[in-house]
Amino acid sequence: MRLILALCLTLLAAPAFAVQPDEVLSDPALEARAREVSQLLRCPVCQSENIxxxxxxxxxxLRLLVRERLLAGDSNDEVLAFVVDRYGEYVLFLPGASGYNLLLWLAGPAMLLVGGGLALLYLRRRRPETASASLSAExxxxLREILKQ
Structure with a gap:
């Protein structure tokens, strides 16, 4: 019973952030902005986690760099631009839809449309198998005999 209770409490626990107490800014508004920007940046090592x-x-x-840039007076967009200039677009969870990224953004829907069109074309051209000739007199x-019964 204790094991089940411990498991339930573990599952209900909020995710722990990796931000250390020495990283937290004293100004709550700046700290909120830092957290907002940090949610948009991917960890280059972990790949599926934000920083x-x-x-x-x-x-x-990267967290310290974001806070440093915010303390210097940069806007959220300027901080993101600074980090992207330094580390590349890979660090963004949602890279912009421009250049080669536009090709990647459009490839999925384009393949879906092409595949759907090919499937529709196949279904329209497919002919159901029909009897090659009509029934003989026998x-x-x-058939009439069977249907009368």
Whole structure:
């Protein structure tokens, strides 16, 4: 019973952030902005986590860089642009739909449309198998006999 209770409490626990107490800014508004920007940046090591949730050293460096840029007076967009200039678009969870990224954004829907069109074309051209000839006189008589019963 205790094991089940412990498991339930573990599942209900809120996710722990990797932000260390020494990283937290004293101004709550700036800290909220830092968390907002951190949610948009991918950890280069963990790949599926944002830098706020990652315990990797590079994620800590990026969190400190974000806070440093915010303290310097940069806007959220300027901070993101600075990080992207330094580390590339890979660090963005949602890269912009331009250049080669536009090709990737459009490839999925395009393949879906092409596949749907090919499937529709196949279904329209497919002909159901029909009898090659009509029934003979004997078959018609046998059919009437069967249907009367």
């Amino acid at each position: 706020d949730d990652s315990n990797a050293d590079i994620a800590r460096d 078959e018609e008589a046998r």
